[in-house]
Amino acid sequence: MLIGEASHGTEEFYRWRAQLTQRLIEQGGVAAVAVEADWPDAYRVNRFVRGQGDDRSAREALGDFQRFPRWMWRNTAVEAFVTWLRAHNARHPQAQTGLYGLDLYSLHRSMHAVVAYLEETDPAAAARARDRYGCFELFGPDPQACGYVTGLGAAEPCEQQAAQQLVELQGRGLDGDLLAEDEHFYAEQNARLARNAERYYRAMFRGRESWNIRDQHMAETLEALDGHLGGARTVVWAHNSHLGDARGSAMGIQHGELNLGQLTRERWPRETFIVGQTTYAGTVFAAHDWDQPGQVRVVRPALPGSLEAQVQAAGLPACWLDLRGAAWPEQLQRFIGVVYRPDTERHSHYLTTRPAEMYDALVHFAQTRALTPLDDGAGAVPDGELPDTAPSGL
Structure with a gap:
């Protein structure tokens, strides 16, 4: 409905x-x-x-x-x-x-949420996530800056990194605990959001896409x-x-x-x-x-x-x-x-x-x-x- x-x-x-x-x-x-x-x-x-x-x-x-x-x-x-x-x-x-x-719209908060979840469950994976999302720091705190630079035809350094992080989260196995599965789903959705938000901000400079x-x-x-x-x-x-x-x-x-x-x-x-x-x-x-x-x-x-x-x-x-x-x-x-x-x-x-x-x-x-x-x-x-x-x- x-x-x-x-x-x-x-x-x-x-x-x-x-x-x-x-x-x-x-x-x-x-x-x-x-x-x-x-x-x-x-x-x-x-x-x-x-x-x-x-x-x-x-x-x-x-x-x-x-x-x-x-x-x-x-x-x-x-x-x-x-x-x-x-x-x-x-x-x-x-x-x-x-x-x-x-x-x-919550690009930065979602990336932080992914890292915070992994710090509690897998510190090594958290370090990899922090490294991947570090590419966004090149553009400062405003996600429009990343969209502006990459939307003009420059390299797209963050798209692949955000996608890799989503794939890694999707591949993590769980032990069947319902609460753990819910928290994992929350983190996975934040990773999906980061990937799609990066695409969205780039597209803002390419018309109605x-x-x-x-x-x-x-x-x-x-x-x-x-x-x-x-x-x-x-x-x-x-x-x-x-x-x-x-x-x-x-x-x-x-x-x-x-x-x-x-x-x-x-x-x-x-x-x-x-x-x-x-x-x-x-x-x-x-x-x-x-x-x-x-x-x-x-x-x-x-x-x-x-x-x-x-x-x-x-x-x-x-x-x-x-x-x-x-x-x-x-x-x-x-x-x-x-x-x-x-x-x-x-x-x-x-x-x-x-x-x-x-x-x-x-x-x-x-x-x-x-x-x-x-x-x-x-x-x-x-x-x-x-x-x-x-x-x-x-």
């Missing part, structure tokens, strides 16, 4: 998605919630909801989400869901549900998670632009982009169900520009003739549309990321879509409210990391 959102700052999207996920966990045997967040940040939350680690509250467990936009995961709606999930797992110790990140690399990484992570959990049922949270099948929008038709929704349908065609969410008007928590403080912004009424305006014409405060087998002509659909620019809304936030090809179902809210963040403002970008969702804003 892939559950999207039309913005990263809308209360109703987060609350309803959490409520549906809770029902699926309670009644459908869902074993994992995979979200559009960095792997190490989300894994701290995973440990918390499983009763592990030192965090005493959901708010503490969400503490690693410090990059712009912090409110995307550090908000009261996510806090409430994480609190509920920990309590649910405590009541069902034999059928716990984990929370995992799919994104790839970076979008495809990012969503391919998310799909690869989802497939690895599926294997680790033995084919367990999974719920995925991400923006509509990532989860609505790209083949049904201008992303795929005009720009040659793919996304997680498309790749998931191709990998699991009979098992995938995609739900999009839309709104007509209201407020959203978003920034004016990159790495600027977030604030409550007024969302303009949807453009006449757009998907949102057509559904709004039904006069319902909220509704669920089953799109399977439906015929819906091409029209505009609104996408708001972490930046909202109402002055250029048509250019900045609308794409041509075929909704019945993108989604299996659509949830629409006539009026929506802004998220309530746990922190003031957007937060600064830690050294060595890029703002989340850069450069696309989704």
Whole structure:
């Protein structure tokens, strides 16, 4: 079940998605919630909801989400869901549900996590990993620097090193201890992230290829998670632009982009169900520009003739549309990321879509409210990391 959102700052999207996920966990045997967040940040939350680690509250467990936009995961709606999930797992110790990140921005933190894991389990392997990842030090703490140099056609010294480290981790044998297997999987995913992030930052200087690399990484992570959990049922949270099948929008038709929704349908065609969410008007928590403080912004009424305006014409405060087998002509659909620019809304936030090809179902809210963040403002970008969702804003 892939559950999207039309913005990263809308209360109703987060609350309803959490409520549906809770029902699926309670009644459908869902074993994992995979979200559009960095792997190490989300894994701290995973440990918390499983009763592990030192965090005493959901708010503490969400503490690693410090990059712009912090409110995307550090908000009261996510806090409430994480609190509920920990309590649910405590009541069902034999059928716990984990929370995992799919994104790839945590290049340096993931490399450090690989080395830290190996220092505990195999000091000699840790030394080899430290030596391999040392190539990134040539470019300093900013991963864009590596991408800039290698993206201009120079040698690509870190790609092979990162790939070798992933292969070595994948070849390590374990003794069947479930906790050890989980920690090994965490380290292996960090190694996979380092390899793919290196490719992503290089691709940023070669055009739109970076979008495809990012969503391919998310799909690869989802497939690895599926294997680790033995084919367990999974719920995925991400923006509509990532989860609505790209083949049904201008992303795929005009720009040659793919996304997680498309790749998931191709990998699991009979098992995938995609739900999009839309709104007509209201407020959203978003920034004016990159790495600027977030604030409550007024969302303009949807453009006449757009998907949102057509559904709004039904006069319902909220509704669920089953799109399977439906015929819906091409029209505009609104996408708001972490930046909202109402002055250029048509250019900045609308794409041509075929909704019945993108989604299996659509949830629409006539009026929506802004998220309530746990922190003031957007937060600064830690050294060595890029703002989340850069450069696309989704």
